[in-house]
Each structure stands twice: as structure tokens, then as C-alpha cells.
Amino acid sequence: MNGAPSGGDSTAPDSAWEELVTAALLGTDRRAPARLTPGRTAPAALLDAAAVMTVRRRAGLRPARAAQRPEPAPGDPRPALPAPAAHRLTTLLADRSGGAGSGRRGSSPDLMELLPQWLATANAHGYAAPPQALPALLDAARGRTDLRPAALAFAGPRALWLARLNADWRFALRAAPGGGAALPDAEEPEAVRRLWQEGLFAERAALLGALRARTPALGRELLASTWATERAEDRLMFLDTLRTGLSDADESFLEQALGDRSRNVRATAAELLSALPGSALAARMAVRATACVALDRTGNAPAITVEAPPECDTGMERDGVVATPPAGRGERSWWLAQLVEAAPLAGWRGRLGGRTAEEIVALPVADDWQGELHAAWCRAAVRQRDAAWSRALLGPPSAPEAGGPGAVSLAERAKLLASLEPAERAAWVAGFIATHGLSEAFQLLGVCAVPWAPPLGQAVVDALNIARDAGSYPWSFSGVMGLAERCLDPAEAVRLEALLAIPDEREDFAPGAGGYWAEAFQRLVTTLRLRAAMTRELAPPAPPTESPQAATPPAEPPRAAAQPPDAAG
Known part of the structure; x- marks a missing residue:
């Protein structure tokens, strides 16, 4: 050139x-x-x-004066991709169209939106990335932060090797534990101690996270050994790693952290302790919260009465209650909310007449305190991952869109749904869609397990069909349609084939809406078929099996009678 x-x-x-x-x-x-x-x-x-x-x-290395050659790239012991899957990866990485968030997208699938699912499946099978695909894979991960965890896991150690040679890919080193450095194992106590004492912050944070994932007690003991000498901002980051493997064994250390000089450290320690229903802090919060909430039996029907705390004393502040409320929020309601959301939910049964969570949530609350009380219970249910309370606060899926008995918004409902088992979660969202349609369901669909369970997939397809029959353009449902492309079970493609024809348009239909809907359903069907093909291509080859005939040695044929050497002549 x-x-x-x-x-x-x-x-x-x-x-x-x-x-x-x-x-x-x-x-x-x-x-x-x-x-x-x-x-x-x-x-x-x-x-x-x-x-x-x-x-x-x-190139991995820009032209420069002769210098010491880089070390060879490390090996990758994982099995190689099947050839069809490797070809599919090249096709996915070559696509840069990027589907538009709204408006007309045409009938062609958005291949880049299939890449996250392809990577998740490849990682589940434990495949190694083809070396020739690494540059394009790193480029894709550089442009999309949501791809990085799965892309770097699939790329393996060679991606870090390349990242050290090309500044454009340095993000891989920042995303890797300890900047890509090898971490010592828990069975190497001297190496662990040395790295913890002498390593950079990123290396120490990665080491602590790895230890908490495998041996939580060892990670906590390591942190406790240098806690008093750590900087406040480092204490906060290190403390946050205790969320992994959090258990009652961490309570003593977290109680000590409640006396930390940093308010943020104290607040994080209090939050972690409140997630342990058996902790002393949870018990203290329960005493404070139940003193503010009582059952009134003097009226025609039982009701809940609320008396918010009159002050925020030093004990409350030590246990993580923030004294100063946000702008526009009353002090007493602010303090009450923090007490209730940190108190163990199991304690309300005894306080409120032995009632179940569903019965408690159904009780009227006097003096307009219901919204505040129920919202705090919602946050407690999410923090404690309590399915019974989440179910009660969600209410039936036919409840008004603004919220069930306790949820104050669809975002709150989505958080409560995450506490339920996947099958129950999908069934609830399917019921919500059947009642309210798709316009309010986007956040709820995002917390459902992939692929969507058959009842949920059927509800989504039925709702899309109803929206098409209404005669509007499909673009207002582009978000749900994009989710369906990634989350519908590929088996739903058979049901969707009936929707590919352009329907007869009535006078009240938007001009050309039928054609746009047919185009959108064609893209959905094509994408589902592509996902099915991807799954087949990534499936490991089945081990060869011996047929019953091959397993039994064949009978030895009868020997011919001996003949003179010249008899065959």
C-alpha cells in the first residue's frame, strides 16, 4: 500500500x-x-x-525499536469450540448493525443482541475461545460493558495477555481480579498473607473477594487483621465484599464495624447485620420498630396504628439509622421507615396477633401510615429475601398497576418478584400481562428466568397478538419485542408462524401497521430459530455408544477343512 x-x-x-x-x-x-x-x-x-x-x-504490539520479545501467550486447556459454533461466533462478531431502540427495524435479526446468550451458553459448556476471534471479541467487549464479564470469561487467559500489549484492550486488565495477576490459593497461607500485606488495592480486593467466595471465614479473618490500619474508603470497599458468603459467623466483626469513624462504613455494616435476622442488631431494630407499630382492636375491625419515633438517639445512629432525612421528607417518618426495613419480618407475626404476612398486609393502617409502612416492609422483604412477605406484598397479579397491597411502584414489584422461585415468578408475571397487557410489564419481564416458562411465553405472544389486532404500530412495544427475541423459548416459533401474514387492515388502523407487525414477527421468528440453531451448534458431541451387536463378540466362523498346498491352485 x-x-x-x-x-x-x-x-x-x-x-x-x-x-x-x-x-x-x-x-x-x-x-x-x-x-x-x-x-x-x-x-x-x-x-x-x-x-x-x-x-x-x-496489532497486539505497535511497531517500535527492537526490544525484548513478549512472553508467549498462555495455553488454554478448555476444549475447542465445535466448528459450526466457531463459524457462528465469527458471524455474530462481524455484525455491527445494532438494532435501534425504537422505530422500524426490518425483519433481519440483530445478531449483536444474540451474542450475550451465545457467550453464556459457551461458558456453561466450558469452551475455549478460538485464538483468531480474540481481537474481535475484545473489540466487542470494549464497546459494550454489559458484554465484558461473559466475553472475558470466554476469552480466557489469552485475552489478558493481549490486553497487556494493546492499550485499547486495557479494560480487560481492570475488569480482571487483581488486574489479571494470578491470585494465591487459600492453601498457600504465606502467599496469601504476603499479597494482602504488600499488594496493590485491586489485588487485595480481588484476593478478598476470591477468599470470601471459597472460604468466607478466612477472608473475614484476613480483613480483621489489618482493619484498624486501612483507609476509610478502603474499609468501605472491603466491607462490601462480605456480602458474599454472609453468615452469622460475620456478626461479631460487623458489630465492631458499627463503631467505625466513617458514617458510610457504619451504614454498610448495619445493612449487612440487618440481613441476618438472628443478629443482635436485628433484635434491637425489632424492639424499636414494634414499639412504633401496634394492633388496635377498639374499632369495628382490627387495624394497625403507628406512632413514629419521637427522636433519633445515639443508639439508633450507631445501628445505622441516618438522622437527617432527604429534602421534603419528614424526620419521624424517615426514622420509622429505617427501623421497619431493618427489623426481622418474622417478628411481626407475634406483634400483630399471630397473623400471617398476607393477613397483616390486608389490615387497614390508621392515619395514612399505610404507604410508609408497606413500603418499608417491601424493602425488608427484598433485603431478607422473604418469599412469604414478598408474595403478600405483591398481591394478586390483577391488582392495579400502581402497586399491590404494599408495592409502591412496578420497580418495587420487580424487586419483590426476585425473591420468588422462577416458576412462581413467571406465573405471576403471566397473570399480570393477561390482566394489564404489555405496556406496564417491561420491568417485570426483566426479572424472569430465561428462557421464559411456557405460561409466560404464551402470555407474551397472546398480548402481542392483541396489540397487533388493535391496529397500532409495533414500535411502542419494541422493548418487549426485543426482550422476547432474547428470552422466549425457541419452541414458541411454531406458534408465531400464524402471525407472519399481513392482516386485513380496518379503516381505524394506522397506515401500514399490518405490514410492520408482520415484519416484526418475522424478525422474532427468525431470531428464535437462530437461537435454536446456536444451542444445537454449542452442544457437546454425544459420546459414541456401542450397539448391542457390537458389544457381543461375533461367533467364530467354522474352520474349513485342511487342504493340501496345491488344492487352491
Whole structure:
């Protein structure tokens, strides 16, 4: 390629690239390339230079003076991808169309939106990434942060090797535990101690996270050994790692952290303790909260009465209650909410006449305290992952969209749903869609397990069919349609085939809406079939099985009678 800068060009690579970009933006008539090869026009010389510079930028190492060669790339012991799956990966990575969030998208699938699911399946099977796909995989992960965890897990150790050689991929080192450094195992106590004492913050945080995932007690003991000398911001980050493997064994350490100098550290310690229903802090919060809430039997029917705390004393502050409320919030209601959401939900049964969670939530609450009390119970149910209370606060799926008995918003309902088992979660959302349609269901669908269970998938398809029959454009349902492409069971493609025809349009239909809906359903069906093909391609080959006939040695044929040597002649 003529006119391109040579490997010995003294111009810094970044500045040379900026010059090319500027010339391309302004046009070669206004700014010609810095170097022109005789016989080449300015546009051709610009394209030549850009081609060479692109190769240089994508290479693992930019041209430079001779230096020590990099260490060879590490091996990857994982099994190789099946050939069809490797070809599919190349196709997915080559697509850069990126489906629009709204408006007309056409009938072609958005391949980049299939990449996360492909990566999840490949990682579940434990495959290694093809070496030739690593640059494109790292480029895709650089452009989309949501892809990074799965992409880097699939790319394996060679991605970190490449990232050390190309600044464009340094994000992989930042995302890797300890910046990609190898972490010592729990069975190497001296190496663990040395890294904890001498390592960089990222290495120490990665070490603590790894220990908490495998041996929570060892991670806690390591943190306790240097707790008093850590900086406040580091104490907060380290304390947050205790969420992994959190148990009653952590209570003593967390109780000590309640006396920390940093308010943020104290608040985090209190939150972790409140997630342990058997902790002393939870018991203290229960005493305070139940003192504010009582059952009134003097009226025609039992009701809940609320008397918010008159002050926020030092004990409450030590246990994580923030004294100053946000702007526009009353102090006493703010303190009450914090007490109730930190109190164990199991204690309300005894306080409120032995009633179940569902019966408690159904009780009227005097003096307009119901919204505040129920919202605090919602946060407690989410924090404690209490399915019975979550179920009670959600109410039936036919409840008004604004919220069930306790949920104050659809976002709150989505958090409560996460406490339920996947099958129950899907059934509840299916009932919600059957009652309210799809316009309010997007947040709820996002917490359902993938692929969607058959009742939920059927509810979504039925609701899309109803929306099509209403005669509006499909673009207002683009978010749900995008979720359906990623989350519907591919088996639903058979049911969707009946929706591919363009329906007869009534006079009150939006112009051309039927064609747009047919286009959207065609894209959905094609995407589901692609997902089914991806699953087949990624499936490990079945081990060979011996047929019953092969398992039994064949009978030895009868031997022919001996003949003289010349008898066959």
C-alpha cells in the first residue's frame, strides 16, 4: 500500500492517526495527507495510510525499536469450540448493525443482541475461545460493558495477555481480579498473607473477594487483621465484599464495624447485620420498630396504628439509622421507615396477633401510615429475601398497576418478584400481562428466568397478538419485542408462524401497521430459530455408544477343512 507511513515513522502513532481522521473529516481538498506518493491521488493516499494504520492499531504490539520479545501467550486447556459454533461466533462478531431502540427495524435479526446468550451458553459448556476471534471479541467487549464479564470469561487467559500489549484492550486488565495477576490459593497461607500485606488495592480486593467466595471465614479473618490500619474508603470497599458468603459467623466483626469513624462504613455494616435476622442488631431494630407499630382492636375491625419515633438517639445512629432525612421528607417518618426495613419480618407475626404476612398486609393502617409502612416492609422483604412477605406484598397479579397491597411502584414489584422461585415468578408475571397487557410489564419481564416458562411465553405472544389486532404500530412495544427475541423459548416459533401474514387492515388502523407487525414477527421468528440453531451448534458431541451387536463378540466362523498346498491352485 503506497503512501502509508512506514514502520520506522517517527510520528507518534496516536498523533498520526489523528491527522488521518482530521484529513478525512475535512476532505483531502482542504487538507491533504501529510505524505503523498507520486502517482497516487490524495484520496487514495489517505485510504492507503488509513489501512496500514488500522492494521498497526489492531496489532497486539505497535511497531517500535527492537526490544525484548513478549512472553508467549498462555495455553488454554478448555476444549475447542465445535466448528459450526466457531463459524457462528465469527458471524455474530462481524455484525455491527445494532438494532435501534425504537422505530422500524426490518425483519433481519440483530445478531449483536444474540451474542450475550451465545457467550453464556459457551461458558456453561466450558469452551475455549478460538485464538483468531480474540481481537474481535475484545473489540466487542470494549464497546459494550454489559458484554465484558461473559466475553472475558470466554476469552480466557489469552485475552489478558493481549490486553497487556494493546492499550485499547486495557479494560480487560481492570475488569480482571487483581488486574489479571494470578491470585494465591487459600492453601498457600504465606502467599496469601504476603499479597494482602504488600499488594496493590485491586489485588487485595480481588484476593478478598476470591477468599470470601471459597472460604468466607478466612477472608473475614484476613480483613480483621489489618482493619484498624486501612483507609476509610478502603474499609468501605472491603466491607462490601462480605456480602458474599454472609453468615452469622460475620456478626461479631460487623458489630465492631458499627463503631467505625466513617458514617458510610457504619451504614454498610448495619445493612449487612440487618440481613441476618438472628443478629443482635436485628433484635434491637425489632424492639424499636414494634414499639412504633401496634394492633388496635377498639374499632369495628382490627387495624394497625403507628406512632413514629419521637427522636433519633445515639443508639439508633450507631445501628445505622441516618438522622437527617432527604429534602421534603419528614424526620419521624424517615426514622420509622429505617427501623421497619431493618427489623426481622418474622417478628411481626407475634406483634400483630399471630397473623400471617398476607393477613397483616390486608389490615387497614390508621392515619395514612399505610404507604410508609408497606413500603418499608417491601424493602425488608427484598433485603431478607422473604418469599412469604414478598408474595403478600405483591398481591394478586390483577391488582392495579400502581402497586399491590404494599408495592409502591412496578420497580418495587420487580424487586419483590426476585425473591420468588422462577416458576412462581413467571406465573405471576403471566397473570399480570393477561390482566394489564404489555405496556406496564417491561420491568417485570426483566426479572424472569430465561428462557421464559411456557405460561409466560404464551402470555407474551397472546398480548402481542392483541396489540397487533388493535391496529397500532409495533414500535411502542419494541422493548418487549426485543426482550422476547432474547428470552422466549425457541419452541414458541411454531406458534408465531400464524402471525407472519399481513392482516386485513380496518379503516381505524394506522397506515401500514399490518405490514410492520408482520415484519416484526418475522424478525422474532427468525431470531428464535437462530437461537435454536446456536444451542444445537454449542452442544457437546454425544459420546459414541456401542450397539448391542457390537458389544457381543461375533461367533467364530467354522474352520474349513485342511487342504493340501496345491488344492487352491
